[in-house]
Amino acid sequence: MSTKIQKEARRESMLLNMGPSHPAMHGTIRVMVELDSERILNSEVEVGYLHRGFEKTCEHRTYFNLLPYTDRLNYVSPLINNLGYVMTIEKMLGIDVPERAQYIRVIMSELSRISDHLTCLAAMAMECGAFTVFLYKIKAREFIWDVIERTTGARMTTSYIRIGGVRAELHPDWRDDLKKAIVETRKVLKDVHGLLDKNKIFLNRTRDIAVVSAQTAINYGWTGPCLRSTGVYYDVRKAHPYLVYDKIDFEVPLGERGDNFDRYMVRMKEMEQSLRIIEQAMEMIPEPSSPLQLMAEGMKPAEAIKASRAQKVEERIMLSPNLEGSEKERYKDISTAEKKYTVPPKEDTYTNIEGLINHFKFFMEKHGIRPPKGEVYFSVEGGNGELGFYIVSDGTDRPYRLHLRAPCFHLVSAMEEMIQGHYLADIIPTFGSLNMIGGELDR
Amino acid sequence: MEMEKKKALDDLRKRFSGKIKETFLKFGDEIVIIERDSLLDVVKFLMKEPYSFTMLLDLTCVDHIGQENRFQMVYHLFSLSNNHRLRIKLSLPEKDPVVDSLTSFFKNANWLEREVYDMFGIQFNRHPDLRRLFMYEGFEGYPLRKDYPLRKRQPRIRLRK
Amino acid sequence: MPGKRALSNGNAKSAKEFDMEGGFITTKFNHILGWARKFSLFHYPFVTACCGMEYMSAACAHFDIDRFGAGWTRFSPRQSDMLLVVGTITQKLAPVLRTVYNQMTEPKWVVAFGTCAVSGGIYDNYAVVQGIDRIIPVDIYIPGCPPRPETVLDGLVKLQEKIQNQEQEWRWKRKKP
Numbered sequence: 001m002s003t004k005i006q007k008e009a010r011r012e013s014m015l016l017n018m019g020p021s022h023p024a025m026h027g028t029i030r031v032m033v034e035l036d037s038e039r040i041l042n043s044e045v046e047v048g049y050l051h052r053g054f055e056k057t058c059e060h061r062t063y064f065n066l067l068p069y070t071d072r073l074n075y076v077s078p079l080i081n082n083l084g085y086v087m088t089i090e091k092m093l094g095i096d097v098p099e100r101a102q103y104i105r106v107i108m109s110e111l112s113r114i115s116d117h118l119t120c121l122a123a124m125a126m127e128c129g130a131f132t133v134f135l136y137k138i139k140a141r142e143f144i145w146d147v148i149e150r151t152t153g154a155r156m157t158t159s160y161i162r163i164g165g166v167r168a169e170l171h172p173d174w175r176d177d178l179k180k181a182i183v184e185t186r187k188v189l190k191d192v193h194g195l196l197d198k199n200k201i202f203l204n205r206t207r208d209i210a211v212v213s214a215q216t217a218i219n220y221g222w223t224g225p226c227l228r229s230t231g232v233y234y235d236v237r238k239a240h241p242y243l244v245y246d247k248i249d250f251e252v253p254l255g256e257r258g259d260n261f262d263r264y265m266v267r268m269k270e271m272e273q274s275l276r277i278i279e280q281a282m283e284m285i286p287e288p289s290s291p292l293q294l295m296a297e298g299m300k301p302a303e304a305i306k307a308s309r310a311q312k313v314e315e316r317i318m319l320s321p322n323l324e325g326s327e328k329e330r331y332k333d334i335s336t337a338e339k340k341y342t343v344p345p346k347e348d349t350y351t352n353i354e355g356l357i358n359h360f361k362f363f364m365e366k367h368g369i370r371p372p373k374g375e376v377y378f379s380v381e382g383g384n385g386e387l388g389f390y391i392v393s394d395g396t397d398r399p400y401r402l403h404l405r406a407p408c409f410h411l412v413s414a415m416e417e418m419i420q421g422h423y424l425a426d427i428i429p430t431f432g433s434l435n436m437i438g439g440e441l442d443r
Numbered sequence: 444m445e446m447e448k449k450k451a452l453d454d455l456r457k458r459f460s461g462k463i464k465e466t467f468l469k470f471g472d473e474i475v476i477i478e479r480d481s482l483l484d485v486v487k488f489l490m491k492e493p494y495s496f497t498m499l500l501d502l503t504c505v506d507h508i509g510q511e512n513r514f515q516m517v518y519h520l521f522s523l524s525n526n527h528r529l530r531i532k533l534s535l536p537e538k539d540p541v542v543d544s545l546t547s548f549f550k551n552a553n554w555l556e557r558e559v560y561d562m563f564g565i566q567f568n569r570h571p572d573l574r575r576l577f578m579y580e581g582f583e584g585y586p587l588r589k590d591y592p593l594r595k596r597q598p599r600i601r602l603r604k
Numbered sequence: 605m606p607g608k609r610a611l612s613n614g615n616a617k618s619a620k621e622f623d624m625e626g627g628f629i630t631t632k633f634n635h636i637l638g639w640a641r642k643f644s645l646f647h648y649p650f651v652t653a654c655c656g657m658e659y660m661s662a663a664c665a666h667f668d669i670d671r672f673g674a675g676w677t678r679f680s681p682r683q684s685d686m687l688l689v690v691g692t693i694t695q696k697l698a699p700v701l702r703t704v705y706n707q708m709t710e711p712k713w714v715v716a717f718g719t720c721a722v723s724g725g726i727y728d729n730y731a732v733v734q735g736i737d738r739i740i741p742v743d744i745y746i747p748g749c750p751p752r753p754e755t756v757l758d759g760l761v762k763l764q765e766k767i768q769n770q771e772q773e774w775r776w777k778r779k780k781p
Binding site for chain 1 (some may be wrong): 650651652653654656657658660661665666679686691692694696697700701704725726729730731732749750752
């Protein structure tokens with residue numbers, strides 16, 4: 001028990017420790033409360049149980065190598081963290097990304113946002129006792145993860161969004177898979193609306209609990225769905241539009257009172273808007289410049305290397321199935337034209353000397369991506385709010401300092417004030433509606 | 444919007460001339476570099492209308508080891524009504540890393556400054572409760588300083604093997 | 605006591621090899637007890653990080669862990685017999701893990717889920733414990749970052765085989781002198 005709350009506690013009150021090993025879903029945070037029968041007089045939140053040294057590790061890795069570390073920050077919406085980091089680097093280097101890659105990025109980040117909101121509300125509802133909602137939402141999340149897996153190769157921590165574009169083209173049946181995921185998600189959302197919106201028990205537990213005014217929220221630095229639930233209209237996608245969000249038509253739902261129920265409702269409505277964005281992006285995405293072709297024919301790499309010793313290889317090379325979607329003719333759509341910031345296509349690396357030199361210079365120490373000296377800050381709309389990256393570069397291939405502006409850090413710092421005066425059982429839906437993600441909070 | 448952005452910087456320069464060097468870096472962000480003592484005045488000035496920088500987005504520190512002013516504090520302020528971001532920087536010497544606290548203006552500065560104290564060892568004047576945030580009691584040193592090795596482990600309990 | 609520690613570690617020999625008083629009936633009883641214990645595992649999920657998402661997937665409708673009898677999550681260490689350590693364990697959290705392990709009653713098994721629990725994962729720095737076997741003894745290691753739910757179910761099946769084949773302890777068992 002921390003000494004601060006022990007010193008300040010009154011003699012008649014009881015000190016209770018809701019320890020770091022919290023029942024399942026919320027990870028590791030410790031809340032120490034001072035109780036007077038069931039009412040909370042004072043509380044203290046202790047964080048840092050998942051501090052994994054992300055910022056210090058990043059100073060020892062090159063810009064390309066630290067992509068997997070960014071996946072594991074906000075692990076319920078991993079592609080958005082990738083996107084934030086990569087766009088910061090692109091701002092520093094001044095790269096243009098092809099349009100098809102921008103649409104693919106938008107689709108992927110909206111799918112991540114939906115899976116973030118699904119997980120948050122599923123955990124919140126489960127802890128209030130509505131176990132069915134949890135099972136329905138995780139089922140919908142599986143369909144979304146199937147789509148992500150067929151394109152990127154991994155369900156969660158993908159490292160798909162790379163500097164200058166994306167890693168690989170969308171898989172051949174992506175439209176059908178995506179339509180199926182959208183239909184299933186809509187069904188689940190409709191069911192959950194019916195189960196929870198007018199449910200007296202859920203309303204009693206969430207209405208008028210932990211009300212936060214707009215003034216307080218701004219003073220605490222809140223952003224994202226929690227700020228929008230208090231009525232303030234601020235969404236990074238509308239205020240500082242990035243990628244192709246200015247061409248897509250979507251609304252930003254706002255709440256009124258800033259209590260737990262509004263935070264729940266804003267997230268449900270945002271999911272519907274994200275589905276709209278995905279449908280529009282599916283219509284508006286430009287066609288690939290050459291028709292999508294499965295990797296069935298071509299030379300094997302060993303033969304191609306042998307043939308390239310005599311002359312330049314013109315035929316198609318059949319790479320391993322793990323690299324499907326990243327063949328050379330796809331590179332025009334998915335990756336920037338400036339060669340020195342991306343990994344060159346494998347066909348070039350195996351068969352001609354320029355490709356080999358590009359590959360070598362990209363990965364070798366002290367070469368690779370070396371941005372000019374200076375510092376930059378860029379932010380995207382994450383699942384919880386404004387996810388910002390602040391990078392200081394000193395001209396070498398490693399960042400001098402990388403700082404993450406974590407949205408849920410500011411949300412949780414308001415927690416002590418939010419639960420004061422309420423009952424002990426109100427901590428659970430309040431904490432659930434804030435969507436604390438340990439990897440982002442503690443970095 | 445552009446006019447208001449320029450207006451804020453011009454007014455700032457007029458009011459606090461002599462204590463400010465400012466640059467407009469080519470990456471598109473606006474930066475204001477000030478002296479350590481004028482931090483509270485500058486922030487109070489910027490919080491008022493019509494600039495209304497009412498949100499503190501971020502507060503962090505950069506360790507330039509080897510230079511005379513070793514630590515550099517970086518503050519990101521944001522104005523919701525004008526949709527305008529601003530970065531304020533100030534330098535601290537190594538012998539005396541003390542700066543004023545912004546907890547009287549912004550409530551999230553409480554935890555942000557605790558994090559900077561934990562990671563860099565910078566003291567904040569008039570902070571209500573300056574303790575470590577991420578690391579545990581009994582941890583010695585300040586991890587994010589450049590002279591703290593990455594793999595130096597200080598286990599809290601006795602480990603097996 | 606070395607005997608008890610050996611049991612949890614799984615160093616015990618299989619049921620056929622050790623020699624017990626009473627012979628046939630005790631062996632059969634051992635077998636039945638192993639069968640009962642392996643199909644009714646109550647687990648305590650010590651969830652910290654990203655692997656928690658794959659734990660949720662493994663526990664829900666698509667890849668059901670309840671098919672294997674391990675469905676009921678017990679949120680108290682005293683009521684559970686399998687400790688599922690999911691995600692990265694930091695130096696700050698290590699005493700908590702040891703306390704939770706000590707609070708569990710015999711028989712107990714520990715599963716390290718995900719590479720961060722197995723060996724520290726991609727985080728080799730001042731804040732992360734390089735594998736939970738530095739803190740508590742571990743029975744099954746499930747690698748992956750994060751492991752697919754099928755991998756988790758495979759690990760669970762291996763744990764079940766291990767439980768079936770190890771020497772069980774029960775209250776009135778005659779101890780060897």
